[in-house]
Amino acid sequence: MNAPKRPQRPPRWADYLLEWFCAPNLLEEVQGDLQERFERDIRQRGITSANRNYVLSVLGFLRSFARQRQPNAYRSPESLRQTDQTVPFLLSPVMLRNHFKIAWRNLINNKAYSAINIFGLAVGLATCLLITLYVFDELSYDKHHENANRLYRVATATKEENWAATAAPTAWGLKNDFPEVEQVTRILKMPNMEKMLLKYDHNHEQKHFFETNGYYVDSTFFELFTYKFKYGNPKNAINQPNTLVLSESLANKLFGDENPIGKVINLGLPFGDFNYTVNGVFRKSHKSHIDAHFFLSMRNGDVGSWVDQQRNWATNNIFYAYVKLRAGANAQSFERKLPDFLNRHGAADLRALGVSKSLFLQPVTDIYLKSSLDNEIAPGGSMTYLYVFGSIAAFLLLIACINFMNLSTARSEKRAKEVGIRKAMGAFKTSLIGQFLGESLLMSILALCFALAFMQLILPVFNDLTRKDLSVFQNPAFLGWIVAITLLTGLLAGFYPAFYLSSFKPIAVLKGRLITTISATALRKGLVVFQFTVSIVLILGAIVIWQQLSFVQNQNLGFTKTQQLVIPLQSSQATGNYITLKNELLKNPQVVSAASGSTYPGLEASDDLLFYAEGKSVHEAVDINFATVENDYLETLGFKLLYGRAFSKNFTADSTSIILNEVAVNQLGYDAKTAVGKSIYFDWQNGRHPMQIVGVVRNFNYQSLHQAIKPYGLTTTIGDKHRYFIANVHPKEYTKLLATIEKSWKKVNPDTPFSYSFLDQDFQRNYEKEQRTSSIVLYFTLIAIVIACLGLFGLVAFSAEQRTKEIGIRKVLGASVVSIVALLSKDFLQLILVAILIATPIAWYGMTQWLHDFAYKVDIEWWVFALAGLLALGTALLTVSFQSIKAALMNPVTSLRSD
Secondary structure, three states: OOOOOOOOOHHHHHHHHHHHOOOOOHHHHHHHHHHHHOOOHHEEHHHHHHHHHHHHHHHHHHHHHHHHHOOOOOOOOOHHHHHOOOOOOOHHHHHHHHHHHOOOOOOOHHHHHHHHHHHHHHHHHHHHHHHHHHHHHHOOOOOOOOOOEEEEEEEEEEOEEEEEEEEHHHHHHHHOOOOOEEEEEEEEOOOOOOOOEEEEEOEEEEEEEEOOOOOEOOOHHHHOOOOOOEEEOOOOOOOOOOOEEEEEEHHHHOOOOOOOOOEEEEEEEEOEEEEEEEEEEEEOOOOOOOOOOOOOOOOOOOOOOHHHHHOOOOOOOOEEEEEEEEOOHHHHHHHHHHHHHHHHHHHHHHHHHHHOEEEEEHHHHHHHOOOEEEEEOOOOOOHHHHHHHHHHHHHHHHHHHHHHHHHHHHHHHHHHHHHHHHHHHOOOOHHHHHHHHHHHHHHHHHHHHHHHHHHHHHHHHHHHHHHOOOOOOHHHHHHHHHHHHHHHHHHHHHHHHHHHHOOOOOOHOOOOOOOOOOHHHHHHHHHHHHHHHHHHHHHHHHHHHHHHHHHHOOOOOOOOOEEEEEEEEOOHHHHHHHHHHHHHHOOOEEEEEEEEEEEEEOOOOOOOEEEEEOOOOHHEEEEEEEEOOOOOOOHHOOOOEEEEOOOOOOOOHHHEEEEEEEEHHHHHOOOOOOOOOOEEEEEEOEEEEEEEEEEEOOOOOOOOOOOOOEEEEEEEEOOOOOOOEEEOOOOOOHHHHHHHHHHHHHOOOOOOOOOOOHHHHHHHHHHHHHHHHHHHHHHHHHHHHHHHHHHHHHHHHHHHHHHHHHHHHHHHHHOEEEEEEEHHHHHHHHHHHHHHHHHHHHHHHHHHHOOOOOOOOOEEEEHHHHHHHHHHHHHHHHHHHHHHHHHHHOOHHHHHOOO
């Protein structure tokens, strides 16, 4: 069938000119007369002559229009009676009540349209508010400290890497040298001591358990950092030796509801048991990058004497140094003095060790989100991820608003007569705009009610996903954001429809000559493309993140990570009875082999030395991380020995032997094939110490795949090799084996709780941030698709409704169901194809940037984009087809009888 001809319209610029110059009270009459004359000229003289006459008529009337135009050519009767009224007529209670009634009536009379809009807005609002709540929480870290803008951490930079910690003398050296430093403090996190054994015995009641996140701190700690105390006084909480401060949750775990001040806790460490007196309990009411469960005084009987001996400015960079600058001190000027300060005090130590380093400042308020240094005190957040999540939230809300815009403009013909009649009755355009904005605000408020209900339902899942404990009303400022986002949503969703609907010409509308402009249709199509572009970008992101996580989980790391049971030896009893425990467990045939070490792959490497090869000096040294291990360590963990031999009790000289990976051998300047038997050296305490290479192992990832493989070595004597017990097990049933091992443990170590983990799970914790991101992006992707398809569903339903008679005629003339479905679907599917083309380069760029954080990563191949496109296309086709088939199956007799 031939499509009906579109009605001819006068030049648009002439209409704009007319609207600009003509007084509001004369515009409709003059424009209507010119429109009638234009149509008569078309019939009698043709379109060219009609356009010319229309333009000349407009130009000829400009002078009279300008003379008659007045700012307020028409005033309402109410304004004539009350010329000094303070409340604008459009905002008067009468008009607002009228707008509300009309909005509510339209909402009730169009239930399907309203349901689609309200549900979409509710889901978008709930998602946006959840992410806003998450962002608020992430941005709150360390903002609560008094004078937080004057607190800085002093970090270390070297040629190879940057460290969050520094040498022991640094903090107090700064205090002594610079008057602009008001106070300093240090935090010590002992390497390879993730857990400490706390023991409290009282009235035959024993509480023995391992606790994480315990830190040694100077007595000045609470002068810099603000904590609210439930018991005790922060000013003197850790002034005395062997005192500690507990978090409220830990105090309840140990002592219940009683005041624990003065009570004694026994601290079990690998090198002994030590008594500490409780001198304070703090509430964790605010977030900090120092996620402490308890603080121990640096002056103590366990590590205190060792700390006092740390006078070297080049070694043992494991102290986190913080400074509080005086009011008015300039941080940049102070930072510029640090090179001279380090050179003045540490030049000799650095030169002796053959290293160079520098110091720099980090604002404490920036550490959690913006610091990416090695050896961080605790895992931090990511400002990049906040931007990503915030953008996703905004886009999801925008997609929901687009649904409202599209459906409102698509239904414009149903509101056209209403607009025409209101304008004919004297309604101003501003009044109509207010009415339509009121409708969108009403829907936004109703959507908020549903959104808050959705939030309460999904908040537990969201908290589990993000490892947080968020609640909707925990932050009073968040309530203001709820109101602001709701109002913004209503205004954003209703802004374009309000101006579009209120712009209809009453004469054209009432004569039935409403023309849907090309610009309105193009904008609607563009918004659909935008919706699905966002959805496809999220689909591609979710696929690539899943690919990368699957890659890192299944990558060959150079050792056997599965079926490796790890038991920490974090008490003196456990380390002292290690041999007995090992012999006891090896009697079990399901324990294939066992060994101990100072660390194991997956933990942060903290022990390192500068080694140099034969014929070289310390100035050509290579920084090599190392682990101190037992003889069976290589066999138990399945390292691939390329050349040489493993450690053995049959070789007494192994006390000065070392096994290196390929990277270490190459950087030392040796060939892996001939390196066995060669010597390497390290300088310590003014002495040169040789070690002989007895083996070379294949490169292995002892850290996450975020980092490239670095030089690594294994020794038997430099450190404490009895920190972790590792057993390679092949059980028939894990539960029974673990019960057997626990029974053996309690037999050997009755005063130490049994604790274990599996190496593959420990290694996987390096990717927790990416796993959370993957889950969040997946959920957001599903939400984006649901909202976009909901809008598409509404548009298709309305399109089918508008073309009911056309479909009936086509069916009478013999059109098949398939052809009618294709007719209704093709335009929408073309828009999805355009969205795929736009989303592909955007997603490729974004995911390429994300993969830069990994040293080992997947390639983004073509099939990923094809899969994402097919998923989007299939989902859209399913949505469109449902309504299209329903319309195609309708009885044509019914269709032709309607209206």
